Amino acid sequence: MLESSSGVSETLRVRTLRQSLARCANPGSQIRERYTRSHEKEIDMNFPEFKPADKQAELEAFYSRHKLGRDGRPTAAWERENLTTFVPAYPLTLAFPPGTQVTRIRCHIKVADSLARVFEKILEHYGSLEEVKRARMHLFAGCFNFRLIGGASRLSTHSWGAGIDIDSEKNPRGAKHVESKGMMPMAVVRIFEAEGWKWGGRFTTIPDCMHFQATK
Numbered sequence: 001m002l003e004s005s006s007g008v009s010e011t012l013r014v015r016t017l018r019q020s021l022a023r024c025a026n027p028g029s030q031i032r033e034r035y036t037r038s039h040e041k042e043i044d045m046n047f048p049e050f051k052p053a054d055k056q057a058e059l060e061a062f063y064s065r066h067k068l069g070r071d072g073r074p075t076a077a078w079e080r081e082n083l084t085t086f087v088p089a090y091p092l093t094l095a096f097p098p099g100t101q102v103t104r105i106r107c108h109i110k111v112a113d114s115l116a117r118v119f120e121k122i123l124e125h126y127g128s129l130e131e132v133k134r135a136r137m138h139l140f141a142g143c144f145n146f147r148l149i150g151g152a153s154r155l156s157t158h159s160w161g162a163g164i165d166i167d168s169e170k171n172p173r174g175a176k177h178v179e180s181k182g183m184m185p186m187a188v189v190r191i192f193e194a195e196g197w198k199w200g201g202r203f204t205t206i207p208d209c210m211h212f213q214a215t216k
């Protein structure tokens with residue numbers, strides 16, 4: 001009995017996700033779906049075809065509008081519905097405070113597979129963890145974080161777990177990209193962009209070279 005009742009709710013959940021995906025999908029896009037051990041639904045998308053524009057309404061439509069608790073933070077239920085964690089291809093270290101190892105990254109379910117592939121490709125590109133570290137691409141500076149964009153009144157893509165920061169120390173917000181100064185390697189930018197992610201180094205207002213987001 002228990003199994004069938006949980007099956008029903010799972011079917012509803014899948015249907016809702018399918019409907020929301022259908023609204024965003026372009027013809028020919030590929031969707032791979034799978035169940036994690038916790039039976040949470042995960043969806044792998046072909047990001048170049050599936051991403052929303054970087055506008056609050058589109059972000060809410062695609063990544064789900066936050067349900068906030070009395071503390072003004074997303075509710076635990078919203079987080080359960082929309083977020084997941086994955087183990088990156090190589091261990092990361094917190095950029096700040098330094099030294100804390102990060103073995104799982106918490107992000108939106110819709111970007112998890114894509115982000116996991118990015119880390120696989122970064123490791124593949126550098127060939128070893130030592131080389132990844134030499135390039136400082138193990139320095140994780142945050143993914144899911146419910147907050148406003150600095151100096152603005154709209155939510156950051158981090159608020160949906162659809163933005164990620166790497167090596168914040170060498171890539172401070174506002175700094176113009178100069179790769180020879182040890183800033184974000186263009187090889188890594190190309191890996192993210194091949195997955196359809198947008199690089200903050202290309203923002204026309206304030207460059208943010210540490211930042212990547214799953215938007216147009």
Ligand SMILES: [Zn+2]
Nearest residue numbers: 163164165211
């Ligand atoms: Zn960021």
